[in-house]
Amino acid sequence: MYRMKAMKALLVVTMLLVLVAAPAAAQDAVEVTFMRFFGECADEFGETTDLSEAYGECGIIQTLANSFNATQDEIHVNTVVVDWPGVTELNANLAAGTPPDIMVLHGRRIPNYASRGLLTPLGDVLAGAGIDASDLTDSARGFVEYNGELYGIPLDLHGHLWHINVGLWEQAGLTNDDGSPDIPYGMDEFMSHAETFKEATGLPFLGMWTNGLSRNWMALVYQQEGGTVEAEDGMPDINTEAGLNALNFLIMLRDEGHITDNVDYPSSEEIFLNGENGGHINGTWVVNFYDNQVADPEGALKNYYVHNFPTVYDQPAAWAGSHAWIIPQGDDPDPAKLEATLTFLNYLNDNNIEWARTGHSAVNTSVVNSDVYNEYPHRQEYAEFVPSAVIPPRENWSTAFESVMDEELSAAMIGEKSPEQALADAQTRLEDFALFE
Amino acid sequence: MTGFNVGRAVEACLSLLEAFDPIAEPYRRFHQNLPPKMQQTVTAFAFILPFGVLYAIFTILPIFQTFYISLHKWEIMGTNIRYIGLKNFERLLTRDTQFHQAFEQTILFVALTIPIIFVGLFFALMLNRPVRGIGIFRTIFYLPNIIAVTVIGLIWGRVFASSGRGLINAFLENFDAGPIPFLDQGDLATLVVAFTTLWWTVGFSMLVFLAGLQDISQALYDAAKVDGANSWHQFRHITIPGLRRPFAFLCILQVIASFQIFGQVDVMTGGGPAGNTRTIVYNIFETSFLYFQVGYGTAMAVIMFAVLLVISLFQLALFRDHGVGS
Numbered sequence: 001m002y003r004m005k006a007m008k009a010l011l012v013v014t015m016l017l018v019l020v021a022a023p024a025a026a027q028d029a030v031e032v033t034f035m036r037f038f039g040e041c042a043d044e045f046g047e048t049t050d051l052s053e054a055y056g057e058c059g060i061i062q063t064l065a066n067s068f069n070a071t072q073d074e075i076h077v078n079t080v081v082v083d084w085p086g087v088t089e090l091n092a093n094l095a096a097g098t099p100p101d102i103m104v105l106h107g108r109r110i111p112n113y114a115s116r117g118l119l120t121p122l123g124d125v126l127a128g129a130g131i132d133a134s135d136l137t138d139s140a141r142g143f144v145e146y147n148g149e150l151y152g153i154p155l156d157l158h159g160h161l162w163h164i165n166v167g168l169w170e171q172a173g174l175t176n177d178d179g180s181p182d183i184p185y186g187m188d189e190f191m192s193h194a195e196t197f198k199e200a201t202g203l204p205f206l207g208m209w210t211n212g213l214s215r216n217w218m219a220l221v222y223q224q225e226g227g228t229v230e231a232e233d234g235m236p237d238i239n240t241e242a243g244l245n246a247l248n249f250l251i252m253l254r255d256e257g258h259i260t261d262n263v264d265y266p267s268s269e270e271i272f273l274n275g276e277n278g279g280h281i282n283g284t285w286v287v288n289f290y291d292n293q294v295a296d297p298e299g300a301l302k303n304y305y306v307h308n309f310p311t312v313y314d315q316p317a318a319w320a321g322s323h324a325w326i327i328p329q330g331d332d333p334d335p336a337k338l339e340a341t342l343t344f345l346n347y348l349n350d351n352n353i354e355w356a357r358t359g360h361s362a363v364n365t366s367v368v369n370s371d372v373y374n375e376y377p378h379r380q381e382y383a384e385f386v387p388s389a390v391i392p393p394r395e396n397w398s399t400a401f402e403s404v405m406d407e408e409l410s411a412a413m414i415g416e417k418s419p420e421q422a423l424a425d426a427q428t429r430l431e432d433f434a435l436f437e
Numbered sequence: 438m439t440g441f442n443v444g445r446a447v448e449a450c451l452s453l454l455e456a457f458d459p460i461a462e463p464y465r466r467f468h469q470n471l472p473p474k475m476q477q478t479v480t481a482f483a484f485i486l487p488f489g490v491l492y493a494i495f496t497i498l499p500i501f502q503t504f505y506i507s508l509h510k511w512e513i514m515g516t517n518i519r520y521i522g523l524k525n526f527e528r529l530l531t532r533d534t535q536f537h538q539a540f541e542q543t544i545l546f547v548a549l550t551i552p553i554i555f556v557g558l559f560f561a562l563m564l565n566r567p568v569r570g571i572g573i574f575r576t577i578f579y580l581p582n583i584i585a586v587t588v589i590g591l592i593w594g595r596v597f598a599s600s601g602r603g604l605i606n607a608f609l610e611n612f613d614a615g616p617i618p619f620l621d622q623g624d625l626a627t628l629v630v631a632f633t634t635l636w637w638t639v640g641f642s643m644l645v646f647l648a649g650l651q652d653i654s655q656a657l658y659d660a661a662k663v664d665g666a667n668s669w670h671q672f673r674h675i676t677i678p679g680l681r682r683p684f685a686f687l688c689i690l691q692v693i694a695s696f697q698i699f700g701q702v703d704v705m706t707g708g709g710p711a712g713n714t715r716t717i718v719y720n721i722f723e724t725s726f727l728y729f730q731v732g733y734g735t736a737m738a739v740i741m742f743a744v745l746l747v748i749s750l751f752q753l754a755l756f757r758d759h760g761v762g763s
Binding site: 087088091092094095112116117118210211263264266267270271274399400403406407408410411414416417425428429432433436 | 512513514515516517528532533534535598599600601602618620621622623707708709710711712713723726727728729730733
């Protein structure tokens, strides 16, 4: 009996301690859980509320959340940073019935979630929150629509570009009179430039990272007349002549020493920034970051230019994607929380021009047509990106498209499989994925 | 504000304790009326019961649940659940080349990490000496084992990074050598992951062997010395037989642990390059969490469970034949 009393006393004391130590819970502000990737930068931007001081994806998105919290006190946005692409965390939270209130998701994944009833349809609630969906560009809107309903608000249209070290191009005599790089068009010009560059500098002409191969390969497929990765019936169409041409082109570049491949993302970026190749295929998301690198007196990149993805076949084409804000549907949606979340969403959408400073293309027509947007550094150098953007298929098998293709293309690039075998295997694997019920 | 309420939780705990009050006295009377032998048995079961209940809920039940889910199309978010019989297993065994490759890769990985046991034995022998400060060395050798796999993966991933970012390649650059694509060439990446696993887990093998070595009576060595046995003979005829139990224990655990490798692969290679380091558990993770197909992923888990069960039973039988466990 004495022990029982002692145990009860201990539990009561513990309870009191926990309650005293816990932060005051009785706050009026509605808490909004904001789940995102783009990295962790609380050290540098954790307290920043002035958007003009922020740069880079992480800095700008962190500052947007900070500034929203600073400008009002009815809603408090609590940022939860997850690993890219955030799907594992989202799925686990959905399974547990505790999804975040708002999250960034790649637009191509929206059909997967919307078709399962896991996202809040936004068509009827946006106007009430002050968001004008008619201002969205058609290309961006396409990413967040499913069966005619809006399931997200796009944040950007992004894709692969050609980042160029102009200093090295100049050394190779590949610049125009005005100092801009002499951009090659078509296979012959491209190979001629690559040879000239290698002879003059001893360095590879181009760099890319292994796990981004599928995106570059896909762009090269779509650059060919009739090239596609999706058949008319919606099934994968990988093992094609265009697919083989594109893969053989990449292998030829590797064999002739024109690309630095077989490296991971950070390494490929470091190689470019260290001036160890003439160019680098990477996304719109690094334009602002690379531009800032030029200002670094100790940096090897002194003169930076960015162009659309190289056109080596019949027409321009570049892989593209979109980041979008989604509101996952929990088991028991709270109207007050939804209203607060939409207020935050409205704030993010209103500041779309700030996000576009990263290098991504804006998604609101009013922003795209604005002078401020068009005068952002380097923006005009890749103005043709949006018209040439090619988005991955929006079928059930697109979930596995990038990982399967990256794997099979890598196998061909490192010589473990013939190009024909790699594409045949990719076709089989994706078909199996598509057909499995 | 919703969510976890500490006050209510404490109240619930107190209520739970009080709930036992009415049955305490009847139980005491029931217990006293039992024959002495039965009293012991009932007491033992009473002590085991709380653990047994939790074990059944959190271990036994999920095993049966795994079998159940594997017979369904079942998505991670609990959506689109449909009974499909053995279709998951049919796809797995007949068409899924990725699973077949992952299975082969796992077997290779198991083979590469078996030497951990012998390295652990070597370290244990080195550290089983009456030397001043030996405790410090034992701690140092065991230390990696208490570090989280994420940290281990990040550290060694950085050491073996394929470009000049990697510690080894940065060093090689000073001699105009390299870079060696440690994590971007299939065979090399497999070796790097195996090496990382060895570095991380060898401390545990060492600890078990060390305990085994200290369990062997010194009198046996003294008697052998009197009979003229040299060090090799002592090792061969006293140490090795004395370590049969720890050896059997580690063999079984090592094979199971190697089959279940996930963290190192996830952090260091993500299953690449070209799927060369994708193991079964990583494949299960990808299938279940990234491709939504939990039903299919659990079918893979069932296959792995069956394989591990057979291997473990075979190992137990083998060791029993050699006098371990009798």
